[in-house]
Amino acid sequence: MSREVRVRFAPSPTGPLHMGGVRTALYNYLFARRHGGKMILRIEDTDSQRFVPGAEEYIIESLKWCGIEIDEGVGVGGPHAPYRQSERKEIYLKYAKQLIDAGWAYYAFDSAEELDALRKEAEAAGQTFAYNYTVREKLATSLSLSKEEVEARIARGDQWVVRFKMPENEVVEMDDLIRGHVKVNTSTLDDKVLYKSADALPTYHLANIVDDHLMEISHVIRGEEWLPSLPLHYLLYRAFGWTDTQPEFAHLPLLLKPTGGGKLSKRDGDKMGFPVFPLFWTSPTGETAHGYREDGYFAEAFVNMLALLGWNPGTEQELFTMQELIDGFSLDRVSKSGARFQPDKAKWFNAQYMHRKTDEELATLFQPILKEHGVETTDYLAGKAAGIMKERASFITDLWDLTSYFFVAPTSYDEKQAKKYWKGENPARLKEVREVLASIDDFSLENTEAVVGAWIQEKGYGMGQIMNTLRLALVGAGKGPGMYDVTAFIGKEECLKRIDFLLENLKPME
RNA sequence: GGUCCAUUCGUCUAUCGGUUAGGACGCAAGAUUUUCAUUCUUGAAAGAGGAGUUCGACUCUCCUAUGGACUACCA
Numbered sequence: 001m002s003r004e005v006r007v008r009f010a011p012s013p014t015g016p017l018h019m020g021g022v023r024t025a026l027y028n029y030l031f032a033r034r035h036g037g038k039m040i041l042r043i044e045d046t047d048s049q050r051f052v053p054g055a056e057e058y059i060i061e062s063l064k065w066c067g068i069e070i071d072e073g074v075g076v077g078g079p080h081a082p083y084r085q086s087e088r089k090e091i092y093l094k095y096a097k098q099l100i101d102a103g104w105a106y107y108a109f110d111s112a113e114e115l116d117a118l119r120k121e122a123e124a125a126g127q128t129f130a131y132n133y134t135v136r137e138k139l140a141t142s143l144s145l146s147k148e149e150v151e152a153r154i155a156r157g158d159q160w161v162v163r164f165k166m167p168e169n170e171v172v173e174m175d176d177l178i179r180g181h182v183k184v185n186t187s188t189l190d191d192k193v194l195y196k197s198a199d200a201l202p203t204y205h206l207a208n209i210v211d212d213h214l215m216e217i218s219h220v221i222r223g224e225e226w227l228p229s230l231p232l233h234y235l236l237y238r239a240f241g242w243t244d245t246q247p248e249f250a251h252l253p254l255l256l257k258p259t260g261g262g263k264l265s266k267r268d269g270d271k272m273g274f275p276v277f278p279l280f281w282t283s284p285t286g287e288t289a290h291g292y293r294e295d296g297y298f299a300e301a302f303v304n305m306l307a308l309l310g311w312n313p314g315t316e317q318e319l320f321t322m323q324e325l326i327d328g329f330s331l332d333r334v335s336k337s338g339a340r341f342q343p344d345k346a347k348w349f350n351a352q353y354m355h356r357k358t359d360e361e362l363a364t365l366f367q368p369i370l371k372e373h374g375v376e377t378t379d380y381l382a383g384k385a386a387g388i389m390k391e392r393a394s395f396i397t398d399l400w401d402l403t404s405y406f407f408v409a410p411t412s413y414d415e416k417q418a419k420k421y422w423k424g425e426n427p428a429r430l431k432e433v434r435e436v437l438a439s440i441d442d443f444s445l446e447n448t449e450a451v452v453g454a455w456i457q458e459k460g461y462g463m464g465q466i467m468n469t470l471r472l473a474l475v476g477a478g479k480g481p482g483m484y485d486v487t488a489f490i491g492k493e494e495c496l497k498r499i500d501f502l503l504e505n506l507k508p509m510e
Numbered sequence: 511g512g513u514c515c516a517u518u519c520g521u522c523u524a525u526c527g528g529u530u531a532g533g534a535c536g537c538a539a540g541a542u543u544u545u546c547a548u549u550c551u552u553g554a555a556a557g558a559g560g561a562g563u564u565c566g567a568c569u570c571u572c573c574u575a576u577g578g579a580c581u582a583c584c585a
Binding site for chain 2: 159182338
């Protein structure tokens with residue numbers, strides 16, 4: 001029998017959630033939903049120094065925007081509450097002591113300065129200082145000091161930490177759902193700090209294992225940066241006697257800079273003009289960072305793009321709804337190597353979603369932008385204009401430049417277009433076109449096109465010359481949709497007005 | 511430096527011993543077009559290198575190279 005799938009996303013509230021973090025959350029979510037399990041959000045705020053106000057709220061809002069639903073955890077509660085580690089601080093000391101009693105850990109009284117000096121000393125000698133079996137009995141630890149001395153130091157309030165007693169020369173054999181079998185010799189590892197008396201808080205390693213156990217986590221899906229600490233985590237489960245319920249592990253490949261060479265960072269985004277965060281962020285010190293949401297990305301496109309960065313279904317499908325991602329997701333189709341993030345591809349995904357939006361959806365998204373430009377119009381017209389031009393847009397924010405002439409008459413004219421068409425016979429022809437348009441009662445796209453088309457043919461005029469001159473009058477530039485889309489949209493009266501305005505205000509070229 | 515992980519077109523990737531190594535982004539050319547786009551068609555573009563194993567390796571093993579992560583009383 002396989003146990004209930006329970007996965008957790010456990011970010012640290014030290015700043016805005018990075019898109020790599022969003023992907024980790026997404027894969028956890030997809031895995032949970034795929035297997036009918038639970039998705040848990042745990043906040044790992046055991047570093048009191050690096051806590052950033054607002055980060056937790058940011059994380060929750062980001063997940064919500066992406067459509068990643070939390071079944072249990074911070075913000076929603078659940079049977080294992082609280083889910084914020086700072087609110088669970090009483091429980092960890094007990095487990096640290098349990099490890100000491102079982103001989104798996106010990107007290108260490110070194111000060112930060114002493115350790116620093118030790119590291120510098122080793123460095124000067126061309127070596128690397130490691131806190132492990134070679135030194136733990138020579139330093140001020142409960143392994144070298146007498147029981148009385150240890151108790152006395154603790155009683156008098158000396159600062160101490162609990163360190164894991166990493167075995168010497170033992171091979172730890174581990175299994176990773178993505179990477180397969182991994183072996184590490186414990187002699188290359190060091191005695192990690194598990195608990196610190198200074199703030200009465202555990203470090204990541206202890207808190208993580210204890211909470212995963214208590215919360216009955218079945219699968220730990222996290223970033224590759226955690227792979228080096230997997231041996232410690234295996235040993236911790238063994239030390240606690242929890243190996244029978246130990247979760248399975250899957251370490252995800254990293255998200256790399258577009259240029260290669262390292263993890264994606266905020267700096268890359270600033271430099272190359274793309275966001276690395278899901279939402280706009282303002283730090284307590286006033287620093288800001290771009291977000292996909294505010295930069296005009298659709299959450300579905302963002303999620304779709306992220307899902308495919310490191311996972312693929314083995315088919316040629318590129319566009320997925322969340323449900324399709326859930327149905328197709330599996331950890332053994334996650335790739336092993338890091339994936340470079342490509343801003344162009346993100347843009348392409350967004351364009352695909354843009355093209356699939358209905359006029360109604362576009363209207364609600366476009367209206368705020370229209371208002372910003374002082375345009376008051378109906379949802380119907382906003383949606384219609386956006387619908388006509390959506391194929392050429394990648395972002396909602398592209399729409400204004402693409403559709404402004406539907407709402408506002410041109411008052412200046414594109415130089416290139418004017419030079420090319422506002423000369424020769426064209427101004428005179430435009431007057432003729434004006435009369436033809438003035439004579440049309442049914443100004444629908446189809447009728448106008450039929451009447452004007454027939455007239456051009458009858459006169460034997462050049463289609464390009466006529467249409468582009470008309471385009472100059474109505475649009476003001478050499479761009480836009482089919483001419484009759486514009487005439488039908490703005491209507492007869494406005495058409496004539498714009499033609500007259502051009503006739504009166506722009507001297508023919510030459 | 512040490513430990514671990516990785517390595518198919520520029521990028522994301524398919525291939526789970528036998529393929530003309532497929533798709534997508536981007537790029538180029540062409541077609542369509544009243545403009546700008548869209549769209550469509552086509553094209554260029556890849557198994558890091560070296561040893562093995564095998565009738566046969568992109569696929570398995572080893573070595574080398576390269577890239578990355580980790581190496582805190584941070585997560």
